[in-house]
């Protein structure tokens with residue numbers, strides 16, 4: 033569904049991604065694992081159109097989208113749940129959800145998607161008129177996911193969705209991602225919680241200093257000594 037080939041990304045002179053190639057098959061959960069600063073967010077932001085690559089191709093259903101502005105990428109069906117949630121704190125929960133359905137692709141199905149999101153996250157339904165900034169961390173993460181789903185995405189890239197959440201909420205958020213995937217959503221998951229993300233993932237890549245150093249199925253990487261030492265503390 034999505035294919036990234038030989039991607040190079042620079043911030044000024046500093047290279048953040050170096051010859052990165054990855055493949056996201058339809059229906060998969062693909063995990064991207066790596067230390068802080070390895071380039072995970074840069075990869076997501078480049079696919080999402082927020083950062084322009086210096087070299088390489090990004091194809092979605094066979095069409096090259098490298099360098100396309102993010103609103104167009106989003107309107108093709110690639111959604112993003114950014115690190116740190118990035119909701120609009122002064123808007124209500126309801127208004128935040130509406131903001132997710134602004135692009136042409138999502139307008140016609142707005143009511144259906146809203147029902148689906150509120151069924152999935154009943155806490156949001158109870159707080160529709162509340163300012164989003166007053167929600168708990170877990171509720172804000174659910175709102176960020178819900179707003180993204182309002183855009184009718186085919187593929188969603190989740191950047192550290194469990195960051196700052198309590199262990200119980202981490203389980204809730206990851207269970208939501210698993211359920212969305214079972215309903216047909218293709219997912220890219222960047223997660224500090226490496227063990228859990230590899231268990232969920234059908235395929236995974238390890239990024240180190242901007243390069244892909246390992247790839248395989250989630251189970252293969254879970255069993256790999258280098259992964260166990262570097263990311264699982266074994």
Ligand code: ATP
Nearest residue numbers: 043046047048066067068069070071072073074075
């Ligand atoms: P983290 O888990 O800390 O978010 P990451 O794996 O997502 O890390 P990136 O945020 O993609 O890594 O960063 C990759 C490299 O690019 C790092 O060296 C970082 O300092 C640098 N970098 C990221 N964003 C910028 C920017 N806007 N300007 C300059 N350098 C940047």
